[in-house]
Amino acid sequence: MKKPAVGRPRGFDADEALRRALLVFWEKGYEGAALTDLTDAMGITRTSMYAAFGNKEQLFRKALELYTEGPAAYGERALAEPTARAVATAFLDGAVRTTTGPDSPAGCLGVQGALASGDAGRPIHDALAQWRTAAEERLAQRFQRAVDEHDLPPEAEPRRLARYLMTLANGIAVQAAGGASRSELQEIADMALRHWPPI
Amino acid sequence: MKKPAVGRPRGFDADEALRRALLVFWEKGYEGAALTDLTDAMGITRTSMYAAFGNKEQLFRKALELYTEGPAAYGERALAEPTARAVATAFLDGAVRTTTGPDSPAGCLGVQGALASGDAGRPIHDALAQWRTAAEERLAQRFQRAVDEHDLPPEAEPRRLARYLMTLANGIAVQAAGGASRSELQEIADMALRHWPPI
């Protein structure tokens, strides 16, 4: 970005502030998180937040990026696994771990950030739907590669398998938001993967 | 309820008004649905709504009851199926149909009504988590019966099977909220049930 290097330097750590904002959005959702909730958690004032991040919507989008690179990075790691089965296993295991972390809110920001919302939250609602679709797309491409490599049988349909996995991961996120424990959800993931691919 | 039968009679159909309120809550969630959104859709004024339903929270709870007896009645019907396999099939098929109805919002009120919320929505958040847990409990009891009747093998664990089905149904609800079509989700349900029970 731009580095003016003039004027009074910022008095707080923007990365740390964003991390704290992420936790608030994760717990309360986009519309449920009030600016006061956010700035209190971030330890800065409204003006500092607006100067550093633009507005609430941009703050959320920055938090979603951080979420993608941090808690949700299991998705990217899963894609790098050598076999389709390993991809599926890593993906669901990662979903279970991230949605039931002891030091972070239960559930998934990409799901509960704005699953339903008023008119004001529509842009974020759409952005999160797109975020989930993008993950599904990446999985589909990975499974197409597995078919090409004869790692999956030729009759396997990559898009369907990707959608199936995303459905399970989203369901796990909802269960976690409702208070399901990590071990309970791990059992579900194991159970679902007992037959793979489910053709 | 009480029937005073004195005074001016109500000038609107409370059942119809509740049905319309349900659709608003379904689409926008508890906190996302503003009183103005609700009363506009219901075709009544704020005062009439408060006189008839108490307040916003009680209106939501009434709407949830109506949802349970209406769009979500597939759950009760599924429990009455003769075999565990038929129960599971009816449950997931019902979830797909209800979350992708052409004349109702995409998704499930019990999921997106208040998956994450601010402090004001906490009571409803908890009520919906309990609503989902209750459904899981009913399924678990039904599968226990199936084990007792030798409809499921003795090593089947009813609670786990119930949680597995709820996870799929919740995932289907999230997918539907993100725009997935009925046929796409039906494929997922069919795929998941291809191996049943998943032991």
Place this chain on the structure above:
DNA sequence: CCTGTTCAGTACCGATCGGTACCGAATACG
């Protein structure tokens, strides 16, 4: 009719929403 009761609409309540104008303090550059 008259009286009592309930309904429905207006107009408003204090609180909170996201967002901003303003200003003094703090720093970099000349």
Place this chain on the structure above:
DNA sequence: CGTATTCGGTACCGATCGGTACTGAACAGG
């Protein structure tokens, strides 16, 4: 140093939030 520039805090903005007091109309029972 002087000056430009940015930061951070206060105090505020109009809009909207959920909820309600008040009023007059509409009905039931006498």
